[in-house]
Amino acid sequence: MPLQTLFRQFHDTIQLKNYSESAELRQKRDTILERLRDKLRPRTFEFFNQGSYAMGTGVKPINRDYDYDIDIGLVFDVDYQQFDPVAVKGWVYQAVKGHTASVDWRRPCITVNYQQGGEPKYHVDLAVMARDSRGTLRLALGKEHAQAELRKWQVDDRQGFIKALESRFSGEEGYQFRRVIRYLKRWKDVHFSSEGRAAPTGLSLTIAAYKWFRPVRAQTQEGIAYDDLAATAALVTQLHQNFQNVWDAGSGRHTPRLSLQFPYAPNDDVLAPMSAQQMIEFRGRLEKLSGWLEEARKTQGPASLQRAFGDQFPQK
Template identity: 65%
Template sequence: MSIQSLFQRFHEAIKLKRLDENAELVEKRDRIIKRLRDNLPRSPSFEVFNQGSYAMGTGIKPLNGDYDIDIGLLFDVSYRSYSPVEVKRWVYKAVSGHTTRVEWRRPCITVYYQQAGEAIYHVDLAIMAKEPYSNTLYLALGKEHSAKEQQEWQPDDRKGFIQAVESRFAGEDANQFRRVIRYLKRWKDVHFSSEGHAAPTGLSLTVAAYRWFQPTKAGYYDTSYDDLAATAALVSSIRRSFSQTWDTSLMRYVPRLSLQFPKAPNDDVFARMTNQQMQEFSQSLDQLSGWLDEARRTNTSAPLVRAFGKDFPSQ
């Protein structure tokens, strides 16, 4: 069996459909939206939209079984008229008691669905407002009791990024683009802790693919797609984009990758990673590159099982 056919089987094993194609997740989302509409005042109104990997078609099955659903709530209010914590409080009060666990986090309100004490789904509600007479959206940042200087309406064009990903490639090129993003996400889940900021986020890997991915086929005359070569090329581009940064605590240069989100807020998607975490990320990319090269050289799947975990099929 060819390596490409193994990648295709692997993709089928790990992929998640878009949110609206998954009846169970749609039911969880719609229950929360109904709760919001029943408990929020009729004015101001709000718009609901899907975001995150489900909206972009890049979702994968979580190793820990905790499915993450991202929902945007866009309120028809001027961000200049209300504090971000005030608007988030409307949402928090409306969904409190919907499940046994609802958390107020700095970027969102999170509703957890649990089974036998373990989270099986959680829904992140990102609360937004807009600039009157323009299309600029602002994300409410701040915890419940944050000081005013820690509250912020941050410009946020998640919708624009979803649309940019949708239009980045077309046809089968777009399908390979999404497959490779899913491969890197599963590699990340297998080789990094889910706690803290030790791992690159799924969003940061998606932005990296948006920046550097190129569709790759088997050869000049062979128009079949080569996912191994496409993944290896993307990993190589990411590795080449690291620069050396001076770390005063270590008193030496360390590798660091900076990558700007292509839409507002135009921040560095790797900013939360410490220099130590970034160095481990760089070393892990080197290791992944070695496995991909070995798989190409030997035409075997064993290095790919090491890279992507047990869901990657053996020969």
């Protein structure tokens, strides 16, 4: 069977549907929004979907049907200069507290955790925001008892990035773009620990694709044929080639590092939390992935692709 057919089968297996296609996701989101509207009255807010569901790049968790991450932006009509960001987050925390057995107050958001059979099923991240007089969104940063210097209204244009991602490629090119992002996310899930900051985030891989992905297709007798293997290999090459040797004060030597700036506000390096050692491991795993993809190109067989993407990649 052609490798492109196997890639498409693999994509169908790992693809996580978005809000418009999943009644269960909409139900979880809408239940929380209704609770917020009821508990926060007369305060009002707008909401928007964000994260991988909104971007159409979500993947299913490996070998299980739980631990889905739903991201929602809540925009309050308040003057951010007059309100403490932690105070506004407190409104949301108090409104959802008790909705489930576990609600976490994190620096960037409030997280509502759902469990089923004692295991994580969903967690819903509520990003609390305010819109200033120019229409700019600001994200409330700060833990519940954070010191004043750790409380901040940070300019945040994640909506702008989502819109830019939607229009980056269209039609079949856009479908290949999102397929390749999902392949890299599954590779990350297979080869990196889910604990801490040892792995590149799904967002960082999405930004890398936004920056460096190029569609790969060819004219055949049957028409235009897209080559997901070649497109994935080309993006992996770009990731690897953009590492630079930088001075690491902790180790006292130059180490390889990849920087990926979020293309919209707050324009931060989304890979900054990774340590020098984690960066070395990241680059090494990219080299292995590149080798597996090259082996697949030469053999036109799926064995190396299963090593790259896990057992869910079809054998034939």
